[in-house]
Amino acid sequence: MTTPGLAGFIASGEDSQTCDVVVAEVLEALGQGFELLPERGAPRGGRRRTWFDTFDWRLYRAGLTLEYAAAHRGGELRLTGASPYGDAVQLVTGWKASRPHQLRDLPDGPIATSVSGVVAPRALLPEVTVTGTTAAYRLLNEDGKTVARLLVEYPAVAAGDVRPLPPRLTITEVRGYLTQARRAARIIAGIPGVWPVTQPLLADALHAIGRYPGDYSNKVAANITGRMPAAEAAATILLRLLDIVEANVPGVLRDIDIEFLHDLRVSVRRSRSALKLFGDALTAPLAAPGTALTGRKLARFAAEFKWVGDLTTPTRDLDVHLLDFEDTVRTLRAAKPDDLEPFRAYLKQRRVREFRLLARGLRSPRFVTLTRDWRERLTAIRDSANAGTAATVRSGQSRRAVVETTGTLAADRTRLAFAKVAKRGAAITPASPHDSLHDLRKRCKELRYALEFFAPLYPADSYGAVLADLKRLQDCLGEFQDTEVQIGEIRALATSMLAADEAPAVTLLAMGEVTAWLAARQQGAREDFERRFAEFAGVDGQRRMAELLRGGAA
Template sequence: MTAIPLHFELPESLTATKFLKKLQKKIDFEIASQQYTIKTFYDSFDWRLYSTDIICELNQSKSASHVSLLDRNTGTFLALEEQKDMPQFSDQFRKGRLKTQLSALLEMRALMPLSQLPHQAYRLNVLNKDKKTVLRIRLDEYESLPNRISLQVLKGYEKALERTSLLLQNVLQLKPTTPCSVLDHALKLQGRKAKDYSSKLSIQLEPEMHADEASIIIYRQLLRSMKINEINTIADIDSEFLHDFRVAIRRTRAGLSQIKHTLPSPIVAQYAVFFAWLGQITGLTRDMDVYLLSYKQYKEALPVSLREDITPLYEFLKQKQQQAQKELAEKLSSPTYRKQLDAWEQFLKKPLAKKDKGINAKISINKLADQRIWKVYKRIILEGKSINESSPAEALHDLRKTCKKLRYLMEFFQSLYPKEDMKSLIKALKDLQSVLGDFQDFEVQETNIKHFSEEMMAKNTPSNTFLAMGVLVQYLDSMKCKARNEFAAHFALFEQSENQTAFKHLFAHKA
């Protein structure tokens, strides 16, 4: 059975007044309300709501203001809550359906305004012969977009919905549309489109492309990601801007060290130092962000009797994060940073013919990718096999770094290989990285919580807080040991013959 259209777009020449006059000749209705309304669409910077087919709106008028979540495909309300202004984070909403849905999707990301649309909102009640309301119509008259009609069925009066929908299509010649078309139209007016940012790499390379040309394409995309996230990192909108900024830095450093000899050696050496410095100056702020994001987990790991005693740790971490963020913002606004980044951008813009050549500059990127991926993969297997129960923590940390290099190489070059094969191998690598990352994170957090307790002693911190922090250190140590004990099983899965055959088939026969 074909679904009955519920949403319609009016021709540009058809104003709300003209439409109402036309409609009045066909059906009996009353105008229940007419209000000047401001509709503002919100989403996270990386489109977490839109990507799961959800639209978030704040509708503000003189008489009411509410936040709503709608299904992007059907226009169905998923949640609605009275709210004067839009909170920045999901945990700032009142407890309820809206908060539950947003928290699961947004996590640590802030809601940011996408587009604001002032409009006149008419609410019409369609009446039957007995003057009972059998259908509700919403008419939105926008200043710069096509006007829209939405139908709301009332239980028991489905026939009225069907008749009115057919009337709008066949008699008034209105075009059915999708619930999300308003947002898409508004974004288009701004020169944007939905999902125009993702932290995931999507680099399109051709197999026979020269390696120097391909490496420039990779570095340009990474620089773009840095610049997109930079301003909001400085503004401290949410923690993920700095995270994505740092990921672009790490990927660039991996490219400079692993995409061998495609650019002039002096350039590689100069910018290896610059990006290492960037990694260093952003490290403390990111660490503090992670501790604050982990605080809820820390608290829940404690016995109930100690959970409130850990509160001074949160305040300590918050102050430390704010100070680190302030210092980072100053460094990212400094002439030193600006000059170096601008010079890197200008180098990447220069025509290839004017660049000095590395010894691998003119080989095909497919050949270089095969060589580099296969070499780093074999190194992971050797390093992983050498780790046993008595191996020091540094051995696992070194393997984690090697895994990162392979992951970045595979992400840089994934367009050169069959999509599903690369997806499967990257997933296997991510699973190994996960346990290595957990081991590293818990070890660092355990060490730093001990250091924080020493710093907090000078701040007249209550003694029960140190007791709670001691229990937290024990928890982190147990999680570190758990990750350490799980390493062998995860490595065995990565090393399994199926993966070895796949890596060899994709990379070794041409390397």
């Protein structure tokens, strides 16, 4: 057990030989203050540790760390951090450190209970593996009694090749001899080249392979400022969205978990909305001739992203059905859960066929050409706009007179998006057709994306207030539209199952009960709409939006 109040240390150096010299100096210094004896059986070797997290670092963001330590037979999983059950260790067999694991692979116990609500529906991926040896020493006083122990760990990242990391030194306490342990720690701290540990081994290991915890997020989080030229900001935002699309393609093709496709689809949808909101900013004259997009080229890219969206829709719709299947089963009252099993089997078979078409499309020259050309064009626009601004500043001209700023662009386009939501929402009455709510939902998405695109420009408090109201309205509209879509899909699937002679009567009856339950949910959302819309677009909502836009423009 590590001594309370004592930190570990790192022996730093330019290379492993220098680190070894520092460790030798530590041992020599400790040997002058204590009798230093190697622990029986030291050094211990062959330790192999692998850290797991989801692709979007859900455990890390929740303050949790999941580590797998291999052993001769099986191994153990160790969960540390802010778990309600505290740190937990569980023995596992058959756990492969080199491949992804679904939640069902976790053994029952505190680890599965702690992480399931955080991780689902994502898979656990191996992030980095560290091997190494550990040498242990006993520190003895004048009476020959052990008063502390020194552990020297020699870690290395196993990433195709072996990449040594700086040795880590830890003093552990022997009960009743805390003063001596602290004295040993002070001796170590005084050695040149020794530094206190400031981050966990996981962070050092990731850094060695060019990564860091939390290095992927599906958030837009573009690096923009209010005074940036609008063309540069537009290209920067769209490049960020393209990064997310491309980061998720391998996970989609490997079919690791359904969230890879979800994140890819959201970024495609955001890209299409961005082109509608401020695509014209990409057509402005820039410093380098030929870098601006023409309206025709812009329309071609928009059409190609629509193709990608359409390509991914069938598989995503089936993923949602299968993801919600157990919840759907629990709504049954007249039918039995087993009555829906043929429906589940049909959904799985249908998904296999649709996923095959999706994978073919993402591997096609059409998709590869789209992402390559889009990146090249956006990069040229971003760099040209930036160069044009620098040239303007050098010439002493006013940037505001030459190019539209991002602050102005954000305020104008977000105000327009809000006006569309307010106007169309106010026109909806209880007698309005379903399509009117569907159209309003699309306008709300465009407004939501506009807010997210320009989030770095807005004051955090007013941004959070507006976004919270908008999310509640979107949840209501989403519930209304999603249930309508699901009802239509279930009816279409029932027809297909009948045509294929794969629909027992009890299954069709159970599917009918599910559609009735969905219709009741849809009606509840319709009744809740007026209140949600008033909260967002009423007098108070308009005031909050005005304050937000003033802050962004400033």
